[in-house]
Amino acid sequence: MKEEKMTKDTTSNKTINIIGGIALVALLLFGAVTLLKPVPVPKATGVLALDTASSATAIEAKIVNGVQEVTLGWGKFNYAPEAITVKKGMPVRITADIQRLSGCFRSFQIPELGVSKQFTDSDNIVEFTPQKAGTFTFSCAMGMGSGKLQVV
16 A cells, blocks of 8 residues: 555656646747847838037127137037037137036037137136138037037
């Protein structure tokens, strides 16, 4: 009788082990198929990114006593204005609105024109005279904020 009970227990254990093994294999196969199935990627259409500086309406620098003057501040997560138009061969004075500019936005540069300035509370003006026409990018030293300077 003991042997008969042991045989039933052993058969029961084997059945449970087989069912468990089949379930485990099925689960692993399902997981592998799911993970290996390619995910469709939608095709990109239209504009992927906006160049806000080039799409911004350029402001013309005001001429005061023969100097083109612009005040540079902070706008929608960028410099404001984002686009400035000045005349070639005439001095330009950019005054930073130091109350609105912080962090790396106080480090202003126009690399193509050799202009670089670290604005401070006591020194918030950069002056230069553009000698060549074209459109030049201005930015903070980290390149996080940028805009366009159009020299005509």
